[in-house]
Amino acid sequence: MGVAVIKLKNPPVNSLSLEVLTEFVISLEKLENDKTFRGVIVTSDCPGIFSAGLDLTEMCGKSQAHYAEYWRAVQELWLRLYLSNLVLIAAINGVSPAGGCLMSLTCDYRVLADNPKYNMGLNETLLGIVAPSWFKDTLVNTVGHRTAERALQLGLLFPPAEALRVGMVDQVVPEDQVHSTALSVMAQWLAVPDHARQLTKNLMRKPTADRLVKQRDADIQYFLRFISRDSIQKSLRVYLDKLRQKKG
Numbered sequence: 739m740g741v742a743v744i745k746l747k748n749p750p751v752n753s754l755s756l757e758v759l760t761e762f763v764i765s766l767e768k769l770e771n772d773k774t775f776r777g778v779i780v781t782s783d784c785p786g787i788f789s790a791g792l793d794l795t796e797m798c799g800k801s802q803a804h805y806a807e808y809w810r811a812v813q814e815l816w817l818r819l820y821l822s823n824l825v826l827i828a829a830i831n832g833v834s835p836a837g838g839c840l841m842s843l844t845c846d847y848r849v850l851a852d853n854p855k856y857n858m859g860l861n862e863t864l865l866g867i868v869a870p871s872w873f874k875d876t877l878v879n880t881v882g883h884r885t886a887e888r889a890l891q892l893g894l895l896f897p898p899a900e901a902l903r904v905g906m907v908d909q910v911v912p913e914d915q916v917h918s919t920a921l922s923v924m925a926q927w928l929a930v931p932d933h934a935r936q937l938t939k940n941l942m943r944k945p946t947a948d949r950l951v952k953q954r955d956a957d958i959q960y961f962l963r964f965i966s967r968d969s970i971q972k973s974l975r976v977y978l979d980k981l982r983q984k985k986g
């Protein structure tokens with residue numbers, strides 16, 4: 739039925755490095771241009787981890803030019819996913835904090851494996867950083883304003899039952915059924931004529947996407963100023979050190 743599977747593969751935690759973002763955009767573009775494909779299942783090849791989100795090492799101790807390039811790539815992936823003409827189904831087979839969660843929120847439907855470890859949410863505040871307005875918009879459009887406000891301020895990571903309750907995911911299924919469920923949901927979405935579904939998706943999503951499109955450069959400048967602050971660099975270093983020391 740013309741369904742591709744994109745499996746994120748950047749061990750150990752599928753962090754969204756510049757290279758991963760760039761490859762993801764290229765893969766999506768190819769699929770969008772190949773009319774034999776109408777849908778994509780986005781999933782992970784890393785056991786227990788859908789994606790650890792943006793790659794913290796890309797945002798720490800690098801040059802301004804690097805931060806600008808990185809942030810443009812983050813914007814690009816979000817825009818491509820959010821406005822994709824393809825049906826996108828996230829088969830979430832692991833934990834998905836921050837950018838990992840965002841990626842799944844851009845999909846049309848989310849199936850999450852029922853494992854209490856597989857938390858998801860926008861936890862940026864816990865790192866001492868702030869989810870950008872378009873991350874916030876994506877969450878608000880999924881779970882509503884009040885739930886998003888509480889989740890964003892507290893940096894909440896929701897276990898599966900809670901994620902389902904607040905509408906962050908559409909279905910929670912046993913781990914071994916995530917892929918088959920995503921496939922059967924895909925069949926349901928593909929039963930709708932493409933042009934009508936695509937126009938409707940665009941109607942729902944374009945106003946949100948346009949807010950970023952109209953001010954992409956300003957958004958990059960804002961990111962540069964924010965991420966370059968000594969206090970933010972320090973917060974990121976402390977967070978990364980904590981992650982590294984966990985093992986020791």
Ligand SMILES: CC/C=C\CCC/C=C/C(=O)SCCNC(=O)CCNC(=O)[C@H](O)C(C)(C)COP(=O)(O)OP(=O)(O)OC[C@H]1O[C@@H](n2cnc3c(N)ncnc32)[C@H](O)[C@@H]1OP(=O)(O)O
Pocket residue numbers: 750751753787789790791792793794795833835836837838861862865867868869870960961964965978981982983984985
């Ligand atoms: C104006 C706007 C400004 C800024 C906006 C920025 C928006 C940011 C969005 C983000 O996505 S920030 C990233 C948020 N992500 C997280 O908080 C997740 C952090 N990681 C974890 O919680 C865990 O690693 C895990 C995903 C639950 C996996 O745990 P596990 O025990 O399996 O692995 P471990 O913690 O030992 O990690 C292995 C290895 O990977 C490194 N790591 C983990 N996450 C990241 C990451 N996001 N980026 C880069 N590297 C990461 C970790 O340090 C370990 O490295 P080591 O092997 O060298 O020790």
